[in-house]
Amino acid sequence: MMCRDVVEADAESLTGLKKLLYRFHMNVCPSCQAHQKQVETTVATLAAMPKDEPSPDAREKALAAFRKNTKQGV
Amino acid sequence: MELIDRLRQGDEAAFRELFDSHHAMLVRLAMAYVKNASVAEEVAQDTWTAVIDALPSFEGRSALKTWIARIAINRAKTRAQRDGRQVPLDDEEPNSQDDRFNRIGAFRRTPVAFDNPEALLLNREVRVAIDKCLEGLPEQQRAIVTLRDIEGWSSEEVCNVLELSESNQRVLLHRGRGRLRAALEAVLGGRS
Numbered sequence: 001m002m003c004r005d006v007v008e009a010d011a012e013s014l015t016g017l018k019k020l021l022y023r024f025h026m027n028v029c030p031s032c033q034a035h036q037k038q039v040e041t042t043v044a045t046l047a048a049m050p051k052d053e054p055s056p057d058a059r060e061k062a063l064a065a066f067r068k069n070t071k072q073g074v
Numbered sequence: 075m076e077l078i079d080r081l082r083q084g085d086e087a088a089f090r091e092l093f094d095s096h097h098a099m100l101v102r103l104a105m106a107y108v109k110n111a112s113v114a115e116e117v118a119q120d121t122w123t124a125v126i127d128a129l130p131s132f133e134g135r136s137a138l139k140t141w142i143a144r145i146a147i148n149r150a151k152t153r154a155q156r157d158g159r160q161v162p163l164d165d166e167e168p169n170s171q172d173d174r175f176n177r178i179g180a181f182r183r184t185p186v187a188f189d190n191p192e193a194l195l196l197n198r199e200v201r202v203a204i205d206k207c208l209e210g211l212p213e214q215q216r217a218i219v220t221l222r223d224i225e226g227w228s229s230e231e232v233c234n235v236l237e238l239s240e241s242n243q244r245v246l247l248h249r250g251r252g253r254l255r256a257a258l259e260a261v262l263g264g265r266s
Contacts, residue, residue: 002179010248013241031181035255038185042255045191046204046223054097058115062093062122063086069126070084 001025006032078138081129093122096139099225100146105208106216107150109159117153121146140235147217147235188262199261207257214238215250222247 001021006029014022026032080088100121104114124145132141176182194200208216217236221227227235233243 002175003181004175004179007252010241010244012244029181031184034185034187035181038188038259039251039255041188041191041194042251042258043223045188045194045200045258046219046254047226048191048195049201049204049224050195052098052101054094058097058119059090059093061119062097062126063089065123066084066086066089066126070086 003029003032003035007035078129078132078134089126092138096142097122099139099221100142102220102224103143103146103217104150106211106213106220107147107154107159109154109157113153113157114150117146117150120149120153124149136234137231140231143221143235185259186262188258194258194262197261200258203257203261204254207254211250211253215246215253218243218247219250219254223251 001018003025006022006025009018009022011022026036077088077092081092097118100118101111101114104117104121105111108114108117121142125142128145132138136144174181174185188194208219211219214236218232218238221232221235222229229240229243232238233240236243238246
C-alpha cells in the first residue's frame with residue numbers, strides 16, 4: 001500500500017489485510033501522517049466557522065406565520 | 075413539557091427557540107441545492123411555513139430537526155429544479171491530485187502543516203477558498219459536509235435525513251473533505 005492508496009482509502013471501511021497495511025503505513029509514513037493532520041484541521045476549521053445569526057426579519061416572518069396558524073388552530 | 079407539545083399549543087417562545095436553533099442550518103443546507111444565498115433564505119422561509127402547517131401531523135418517528143431538514147431538502151430540490159440549476163453529479167471522481175505523488179504513488183514531499191483552525195479562519199483567503207470549494211461540491215457531498223462537519227450532526231442523523239447508506243455517506247464525506255483540504259492547501263501552499 002502506497003501513500004496514494006492510503007490517502008484515497010476510506011479507512012473505516014477497510015478490513016483484514018488491507019486494514020493492517022493501512023495502519024502500518026500510517027504508523028511509519030510522516031507524509032501520510034501530515035496529510036491526515038491536514039484533513040483533521042480542515043474538519044476542525046469547518047466546525048469552527050462562525051455561524052450566522054438569523055435576521056430579525058426572517059424570524060419575524062416565521063413568527064407571523066406561526067401566530068396566524070395558531071389563531072386558526074394548530 | 076416537550077418542545078413539540080409546546081409548539082402544538084401555540085407557544086411562541088417554543089417556536090422562537092426552534093427557529094433560532096435551526097434557521098441558519100436550513101439556509102446552509104439549502105445552499106447545497108439552490109443557486110445562491112437569497113434563494114436558500116427563501117427556501118428556509120418556505121420550510122418554516124410547511125413545518126408550521128405540518129406540526130399537527132408530526133408523528134415523532136424521527137427527531138424534529140431531521141424532519142425539518144428533510145422538508146427543507148425537498149423544498150430546495152423542487153426550487154432548484156424549477157430554477158434549472160445544474161450541479162455536478164455526485165458520483166464524479168474526485169481530483170486525484172496526481173502531482174502530489176511520484177510514479178509509484180508515494181508523496182513527493184511531506185504535506186505542509188496547517189495552522190490551527192482559529193488562525194486559519196482569520197485569513198480571508200482561507201474563508202473565501204472554503205466558500206468557493208463548498209459551492210463547487212456536488213449537492214450530496216455539500217449537504218453531507220454541511221451537516222456532519224459544519225453543523226456537527228452524527229453519521230446516523232445524516233444518513234436518515236439524506237436517505238443514504240452508511241457506507242455511501244462515508245465515501246461522499248471522504249471526498250468532500252478531500253476537496254476542502256486540497257482547497258486549503260492550494261491557498262496555504264508552503265507557507266502555513
